[in-house]
Amino acid sequence: MEKPGFKIGSGYDVHRLVPGRKLIIGGVNISFDRGLMGHSDADVLIHAVCDAILGAVGLGDIGDHFPDTDPGYKGISSMVLLEECGALMEKQGYGIVNMDCIVFAQAPKISPHKKKIKENIAGVLNIDSNLVNVKATTTEKLGFIGKEHGICAQCTILVKTIPQKI
Numbered sequence: 001m002e003k004p005g006f007k008i009g010s011g012y013d014v015h016r017l018v019p020g021r022k023l024i025i026g027g028v029n030i031s032f033d034r035g036l037m038g039h040s041d042a043d044v045l046i047h048a049v050c051d052a053i054l055g056a057v058g059l060g061d062i063g064d065h066f067p068d069t070d071p072g073y074k075g076i077s078s079m080v081l082l083e084e085c086g087a088l089m090e091k092q093g094y095g096i097v098n099m100d101c102i103v104f105a106q107a108p109k110i111s112p113h114k115k116k117i118k119e120n121i122a123g124v125l126n127i128d129s130n131l132v133n134v135k136a137t138t139t140e141k142l143g144f145i146g147k148e149h150g151i152c153a154q155c156t157i158l159v160k161t162i163p164q165k166i
């Protein structure tokens with residue numbers, strides 16, 4: 001079967017907000033009185049991006065590649081996982097066309113950090129930061145996000161075949 005020229009992927013992740021942890025979103029350490037709980041640095045946005053990349057190239061999800069039962073991944077920067085997902089995608093012969101991400105958080109404000117988040121993601125994946133769009137929304141104080149029990153993130157990505165290096 002011929003390899004499709006373009007493929008899409010989607011990623012979604014949720015982490016609980018707890019006291020005593022740093023809040024890291026898109027590789028930015030955001031000043032806040034709570035942080036996200038998790039085995040790694042719990043960067044919910046980067047986990048959604050990783051899952052979108054893996055999904056686009058048909059490689060399952062982040063837990064398949066970096067199990068949270070593995071002590072080697074404890075406290076690890078999710079940017080390292082993102083870099084590995086990018087490499088796995090390239091190995092499959094694909095590169096990123098663009099991605100669109102959403103952070104769902106009642107607080108804190110994400111907009112002041114969007115530029116840096118875009119640059120962080122683009123930097124690790126070696127792409128132009130214009131190919132990375134980051135949006136944020138509250139849930140109008142509704143549900144677990146609105147009550148500030150957790151933060152979630154979503155990412156949609158388009159990839160295309162890249163010429164193979166010989």
Ligand code: CDP
Pocket residue numbers: 104105106107108109110111112135136137138139140
């Ligand atoms: O309905 P809409 O998403 O426009 O309203 P909102 O949830 O109150 O968010 C208003 C704007 O604030 C969004 O468009 C985001 O740009 C920004 N925002 C943010 O920077 N950080 C958040 N945690 C939530 C929203």
Ligand code: ZN
Pocket residue numbers: 013014015038042043044047
């Ligand atoms: Zn996660």
